[in-house]
Amino acid sequence: MPVLQHYFFRDGHMFKSTHTPIVTLFAASCLLAGPAIAHEAHVHGVANMDITVDAQQLTFQLHTPLANLIGFEHTPSTDRDRQAVRDMATRLRTPNAAFVTPAGAACTLSTVTLAADNMPADLLGEAPKKEVHQHGKKDDHDKHGHSHDHQHDHKHAQAHADLDATFIYTCGKVQQLHYIDVPLVTTFKGITRLETQIVTQERQMAVTLGANTTRIQLK
Numbered sequence: 530m531p532v533l534q535h536y537f538f539r540d541g542h543m544f545k546s547t548h549t550p551i552v553t554l555f556a557a558s559c560l561l562a563g564p565a566i567a568h569e570a571h572v573h574g575v576a577n578m579d580i581t582v583d584a585q586q587l588t589f590q591l592h593t594p595l596a597n598l599i600g601f602e603h604t605p606s607t608d609r610d611r612q613a614v615r616d617m618a619t620r621l622r623t624p625n626a627a628f629v630t631p632a633g634a635a636c637t638l639s640t641v642t643l644a645a646d647n648m649p650a651d652l653l654g655e656a657p658k659k660e661v662h663q664h665g666k667k668d669d670h671d672k673h674g675h676s677h678d679h680q681h682d683h684k685h686a687q688a689h690a691d692l693d694a695t696f697i698y699t700c701g702k703v704q705q706l707h708y709i710d711v712p713l714v715t716t717f718k719g720i721t722r723l724e725t726q727i728v729t730q731e732r733q734m735a736v737t738l739g740a741n742t743t744r745i746q747l748k
């Protein structure tokens with residue numbers, strides 16, 4: 530469900546979708562979801578990220594054009610494409626590859642969720658999606674998914690696509706979280722500008738990261 534929310538709301542193309550009532554419903558629920566849902570346009574090179582720090586949890590919600598990570602945005606059609614997606618997922622899921630926190634804060638990566646509307650979930654290291662189109666059987670879903678993608682390709686041959694990634698860390702001593710380093714922006718050179726918004730229990734701030742600015746100073 531959240532995957533569809535992001536897809537419909539963030540991909541301008543989807544407003545041309547034939548599923549108008551569903552789009553409306555999802556758009557409404559996105560608005561209710563609050564500031565975590567960014568509305569920025571899809572611009573290659575630019576990515577957005579919301580960071581939330583609460584009592585014991587550090588959460589990153591990254592939204593980026595897929596082009597920034599793998600250089601293309603079409604549904605993988607070759608082994609090379611598929612491997613590029615797998616490699617991206619592996620890098621994003623590797624602890625300390627995307628984010629580094631001070632040892633004193635005792636943060637450990639507990640959950641990574643990757644979603645992109647035109648990428649098979651298994652390539653992203655996710656369990657296959659179920660009930661996305663409210664079909665009970667996996668076979669039905671696959672068939673439906675295919676025809677949907679097919680239709681989508683015809684209607685929007687140049688469609689762009691984004692990755693939504695959520696990283697959740699559990700921190701033993703969040704008061705020691707003086708900074709967050711974001712090697713993500715150097716690991717993936719396609720990200721030239723990462724607009725971040727940080728909300729902690731004490732304050733709210735916005736920081737723009739890039740190849741030369743990879744640290745968010747919190748204290």
Ligand SMILES: [Zn+2]
Nearest residue numbers: 594602689690
């Ligand atoms: Zn694009």
